[in-house]
Amino acid sequence: MRITIEPLEIEAHLATVHSWVTHPRSAYWMMLDATLEDVAAEYERIAGHPHHDAWLGRVDGAPAFLVETYDPARSELAGITHVPDLAPGDLGMHVLVAPTSGEPVSGYTTRVFRAVMRHCFADPGVRRVVVEPDVRNEPIRRKNTEAGFVELREISIGEKTAMLSVCTREMYAAAHLRPENLRVAHRHLVAKAIAEFSHERMLAPVATDTGWELPGPSSTYTFAARRFLLDHWVVDADSIVRRIGGEEQEVDAQAFVAEFAPDLGIPDTLLPTYLEELAATIASACWKLEHQTLTAADLVDADHQSVEGAMSEGHPAFVANNGRIGFDIDDHARWAPETSNDLSLLWVAVSRDQSHLALGRGEDEDRLYAAELGEATLARFAAKLRGLGLDPAGFRYLPVHPWQWRHKLAVTFAADVAARRIVLVGSGEDVHRPQQSIRTYFNTSRPERHYVKTALSIQNMGFMRGLSPAYMAATPLINDWVADLVESDAELKERGFGVLRELASIGWTGDIFHALPNPSPYRKMIAALWRESPVPRLAEGERCATMAALLHRDAGGASYAAELVRASGLPARAWVRSYLDAYLRPLVHCLLAYDLAFMPHGENLVMVLRDHVPVRMFMKDIGEEVAVMGDLPLPEEVSRIRGSFPDDVKALAVHTDIFDGVLRYVAAILDDEGVLPETEFWAEARACIVDHAADHPELAEAVDRYDFLRPRFRHSCLNRLQLRNTLQMVDITDQAESLIFAGTLANPVANPVA
Structure with a gap:
């Protein structure tokens, strides 16, 4: 289900909106007796209001819901003297899902409501969403609380008794962490753990007359499963039953791993770390259960990035596969691939004599920067350096993830920043989208431009996701050699097999960590590379x-x-x-x-x-x-x-x-x-x-x-x-x-x- 939200053009959609707001199911919208002229006048008034907006929502391209957003401080709420807690950063919201005559679609309204909340919080200046539904509207009040709203008090607005409710950005970011999602996430991960750990022969389920049984030190698990070739297990998550002393217990992925840790060979000193990565995987799974709306059928005709953002599993073999240790809950909501949020990369200037830039065949530093940034952005960066009394000719430009700047460069490398060996020169004009590999970004503004891959110092799936400047120095040359071999082979050419070259890499080496005798993750925190996009190589159709x-x-x-x-x-x-x-x-x-x-x-x-x-x-x-x-x-x-x-x-x-x-x-x-x-x-x-x-x-x-x-x-x-x-x-x-x-x-x- 593809959901989009656009500004309402009432002239084009007057009949549709009128049919929605005057439908008996829309009684709480308080326009049951409105004429076409009344509806037109109301939304023309909103269109002319500087602090009130109306939006049309579509589902799979068809008009499906109506949204209004407004500044509560400039609304009738501000005139209610016993509402003292409106604050800067508040955004008021109303939503009306189009009444339907057919059978209700399970989860439909929830998906629409989530899309509306994402729309509200897409503005970084919004700190809270404020709603005031009629106290009798129990269904919408439930949707509000599921999304993270807290009900404050009843208030009187004209003829309506409303329930004033607020949802902070933090509340919304944590709304997915609720029992319903947790139960599904736990079962999915235990099913995967049984399947993959049995595949790797660390666990040995026993066949029974009714299915399978896995006895542990304190628990016994029974479940249904199919076994395929290559000793591949597919465990039915809904069938799993965990018993302790004959009593059925909740299925819990962390408890499962902790109990079987000796069989799994996890060192005692590292078990807490693995459980933390598993907890982060659970949190990610809960987020996907709450927010992802596209079905497999939707993806069949979806574009490249819609498919990329819809992935729900991560690596198919690893059980703890979405750890991202280092991201907080807001970071996940903002930067994780499954959120399909675009980001603007930050750029730092690094001193030329303490950095390296490796270029593939046919690449040139000036052309690379001009093609990826454009002349106007390059001029802006150069002006920033000159304003600090620095010569742009003495620097190279290196892209960094905003998280990496805030958490690592501006802190761990504070001395280099203060000495202006590393200078934050600003954001690029293009927006990028994180891929499933999380530190690689596709250019959504100009898809023909290169992927960008940067160091991102989070722990994920057994690795700190850094990039080594020293190791990457040979990357463009290796890519040239492999590309030449592939392109010169008749069999590979016939199959259309190709490589997306990593054609440039850049790294900073002027920090104290590079002066130490032994390598460490600190040497992998400031580096990036550029990889070809597949888009220019696609044929018609x-x-x-x-x-x-x-x-x-x-x-x-x-x-x-x-x-x-x-x-x-x-x-x-x-x-x-x-x-x-x-x-x-x-x-x-x-x-x-x-x-x-x-x-x-x-x-x-x-x-x-x-x-x-x-x-x-x-x-x-x-x-x-x-x-x-x-x-x-x-x-x-x-x-x-x-x-x-x-x-x-x-x-x-x-x-x-x-x-x-x-x-x-x-x-x-x-x-x-x-x-x-x-x-x-x-x-x-x-x-x-x-x-x-x-x-x-x-x-x-x-x-x-x-x-x-x-x-x-x-x-x-x-x-x-x-x-x-x-x-x-x-x-x-x-x-x-x-x-x-x-x-x-x-x-x-x-x-x-x-």
Whole structure:
């Protein structure tokens, strides 16, 4: 359900608004006897009022509700002497949802009300929303309290006895933290914990006559579940029953982890940290349950950023996957990807002799800044520096997240700011939107401009999300090398496979932390890079979406992947084969032809869709997550991407990263929704690999060496990494040595299936 709010043009919508306000269900709007002329006069009066506005709300493009906002200090409320607590930053609000004659849609009014509250608080100057519903209007009073309003007192406004109620920004930000959402979040996370921890063989549920049972030190859990290939579990969250001493208890994700911590291998010293990250994941889940409104069907025709912001799960394997430790409740409401809020990046000038700028082939510093900022903004930044007596020629410009400036740069690097080695020069003109990877931002003002990725010093999913200036110095060169290889390969060109180059990186190195002998997270707090946007590379009739969306289920359980298949009109097996030819086949080819491995999880690929079918892919996040696992000649400046891996680990770039990390979820989702049996899905995956080998006899030796069709492969586990060290899962300079294995998995493509 797509909800938009726009200024009301009463001339265009007079008949509609008149029918709404005069409907018997709108009695509390107090216009039941109004004529068309009365309604026109009232909203023309509002249009001419400097402190009162009327808005038209649409649902999926159709007029659906009416909103009025006003300044309470300049309304009849201000004349009521026993209302002493109106304050600067207050915004009055009325809302009327269009009466309907059909069956009510569950959650419809709630979604509209949330959209209205977001609209009110979109103005940063608004600190409180004030409402005064008729005391008899119990339904709207309940909606108010659910949204965070506090009822203050009854007041008399003309002929109406009203309930004066207020909702502060802080109250609204915490309104999602309520029992109804918590129960759903707890059950979802316990279901996921049972599924993923069982998949990684840390827990061992026992089959019973009625389902499954998981006995713990103090609790016993019973539940229903389906098991798929690759030992993939889908646990029915609603079926979970927790008992202690035979008595049923509330399902609680933190209690679950604390109880099973010895089985999960969480060190005692790090258990509180993991529980904190789990609590933040619960808070994020509650927010999504409260606010996200788009269904899987809505997303089928949605634009790239609408799909990106609708994701509700985070990483599919990790249980604590939305930690963002460091964000407070307002930060989450303002900056989290699921809020779909735009942000204006701040820019700092950093001294040229204590920073570095690395540029890819064909890039130039002046052209980069001119293309990303524009001449007017550059002139404004230069004027700021000159006003401080500084020469702009001695500085470079570096984008930073507003949170990072307030919490880190202006405090942790106060000495550098005061000495004017780092100078805040202002905001850019463009607005950006956070992606699911949270520290990467898409330019919504000018989508053809580059993504921007900045350091963001929050703890999330086992890492502090910083960026290392030293490590990124080679990033543009690595991207150039990978892009050249991909673009020169006939197979990859035929598949339309491409990379989104990280074509420039910048970092500050003039602080005291860079002068210390040992590395630390403090060296990763002031850096950024620019990555190509996919938008200029889309053809007519194409659109893009994060591949992570294929694993997305909406609040009702419907999946985006299944909706795409249905919307395409193709047989499900043909749709899957197109997807695999766009995704699996190019990555298999890169391994066989070049020993080149990417990190191909869902958020690292952008799907190009045509008629709802994935037809090609763009790979991103190249600089940090690409490896050459053989002796392919490399230029010295990119040699760091060469890794030494045992032969049985090399093939895990397909078996673990693609089969276990992505495709087991897609296969189970399509099977679960009755779209395609998983055996047929894996049959297409096998055929994709076999057909590639047949098309490339010159790669026969590599085909035998990698042996993607082997009966079993080593079971590399992700949660075990995070649970072992919740602060740093892996050593990025030696990732192979960080792997943890739990036996082997049966290969779903090992044997032909009809």
